[in-house]
Amino acid sequence: MAEKLSMYLAFPFVQNTLIVGVLIALCSSLLGVVLVLRRFSFIGDGLSHVAFGAMAAAAVIGFSDDMPFILAVTIICAVILLKSGRNSAVKGDAAVAMLSVSSLAVGYLLMNVFPSSSNISGDVCTTLFGSTSILTLSENDVRLCVILSAVTVILFVYFYNRIFAVTFDEEFSTACGTNAKLCNVFTAVITAVVIVLSMKLAGALLISALVVFPALSAMRVFRSFMAVTISSAIISVSCALAGMLVSILAGTPVGSTIAAADMIMFAVFFVMGKILGRR
Amino acid sequence: MMKKFMCAVIIVMMFAVTSACAKIKPDVDLSKMNGVMAYSGLFNVMCNPPAYEGKIIKVKGFCDSTHDDDTGKDYYAVVLIDGSMCCMIGVDFVLKSGKYPKVGDMITVMGKFEQYKDGEDTFCRLSDAELM
Numbered sequence: 375m376a377e378k379l380s381m382y383l384a385f386p387f388v389q390n391t392l393i394v395g396v397l398i399a400l401c402s403s404l405l406g407v408v409l410v411l412r413r414f415s416f417i418g419d420g421l422s423h424v425a426f427g428a429m430a431a432a433a434v435i436g437f438s439d440d441m442p443f444i445l446a447v448t449i450i451c452a453v454i455l456l457k458s459g460r461n462s463a464v465k466g467d468a469a470v471a472m473l474s475v476s477s478l479a480v481g482y483l484l485m486n487v488f489p490s491s492s493n494i495s496g497d498v499c500t501t502l503f504g505s506t507s508i509l510t511l512s513e514n515d516v517r518l519c520v521i522l523s524a525v526t527v528i529l530f531v532y533f534y535n536r537i538f539a540v541t542f543d544e545e546f547s548t549a550c551g552t553n554a555k556l557c558n559v560f561t562a563v564i565t566a567v568v569i570v571l572s573m574k575l576a577g578a579l580l581i582s583a584l585v586v587f588p589a590l591s592a593m594r595v596f597r598s599f600m601a602v603t604i605s606s607a608i609i610s611v612s613c614a615l616a617g618m619l620v621s622i623l624a625g626t627p628v629g630s631t632i633a634a635a636d637m638i639m640f641a642v643f644f645v646m647g648k649i650l651g652r653r
Numbered sequence: 654m655m656k657k658f659m660c661a662v663i664i665v666m667m668f669a670v671t672s673a674c675a676k677i678k679p680d681v682d683l684s685k686m687n688g689v690m691a692y693s694g695l696f697n698v699m700c701n702p703p704a705y706e707g708k709i710i711k712v713k714g715f716c717d718s719t720h721d722d723d724t725g726k727d728y729y730a731v732v733l734i735d736g737s738m739c740c741m742i743g744v745d746f747v748l749k750s751g752k753y754p755k756v757g758d759m760i761t762v763m764g765k766f767e768q769y770k771d772g773e774d775t776f777c778r779l780s781d782a783e784l785m
Contacts, residue, residue, distance in 0.1 A: 382690060385681075387697040499739040506735055509693035512700065625687025 403610030427477030504577025504629030594647030
């Protein structure tokens with residue numbers, strides 16, 4: 375097995391996969407803690423469907439590089455979703471469901487009415503489940519992923535205290551002088567960026583596994599925000615790495631293998647939490 | 654007489670060993686990979702042809718063929734399907750010598766990767782290919 379693995383690791387596209395996969399898993403886990411605590415666990419799913427719809431629209435319009443368009447549309451929808459508060463006509467979860475299903479439907483409709491490739495089912499399958507998309511990254515994709523991941527991690531670390539305050543008590547942090555609205559917009563932008571990147575790794579339908587499972591696993595055992603954040607990052611990176619290596623060796627789809635690894639880790643931490651008497 | 658015979662046997666054996674050692678080894682061997690990795694490997698080759706120009710590539714897949722009515726030429730390709738059977742990718746090959754396989758046959762092909770022009774378009778193929 376070691377010989378087989380070293381054979382695969384000699385290929386540049388496999389090295390790129392591991393680097394990008396680890397970075398994406400790290401960013402998703404940091405974001406996941408904030409989203410889970412703010413009861414926006416399903417926003418990852420919703421925004422990934424928006425990104426799918428934007429991808430279909432970009433193909434119809436004929437953009438050579440669709441990433442800026444997808445990022446722009448997803449960021450706008452993320453800001454709209456995360457800003458919808460208690461007084462909005464359509465509440466958070468309903469807004470997510472509405473946008474999510476509309477984007478998926480419109481996206482698939484556009485792909486069928488204006489096909490840009492001869493294998494629509496294959497393209498849809500790859501985008502939704504992330505079977506080989508992380509293994510077929512171009513040099514530009516790798517560069518963009520590395521830059522955006524680095525920016526996300528740096529901004530999260532720099533604004534950690536403000537994110538912490540707004541996550542637990544938005545009104546109190548506003549009263550203390552924190553610009554909570556700006557913080558929410560910043561969270562929305564980072565969410566959109568991480569979701570669009572994560573689609574390459576796990577696919578649109580399995581993205582929630584990357585975002586939600588590491589945070590929930592950490593919360594089974596750890597109590598403090600800092601401990602949950604750090605352990606969530608470690609869990610996410612470990613599961614992504616394990617999932618990618620199993621997928622490479624066994625020939626399984628990458629996205630679902632990583633999601634399965636996250637699920638197993640959650641079960642382990644759930645049992646650990648019960649044994650330690652946490653919850 | 655016995656000594657001459659033994660010398661002849663040793664010379665023949667040395668020649669056989671030298672020939673085996675001189676066998677061409679592929680620079681990129683996709684034939685030993687599983688479905689997902691072989692598909693991804695060939696996808697990367699076809700998306701970045703200059704990086705693989707002149708390299709010996711070995712691929713295992715099923716044979717497909719197409720006939721161009723304009724030029725009257727037959728084109729043969731080795732096609733791979735990914736692990737989840739939803740996507741296919743292939744590369745043309747031109748045999749150095751010998752008969753081409755039947756469409757649908759599972760084949761292993763090794764050849765030199767190159768880009769070539771056919772009219773105004775540029776294509777990729779494995780030239781001087783051998784069936785393994």
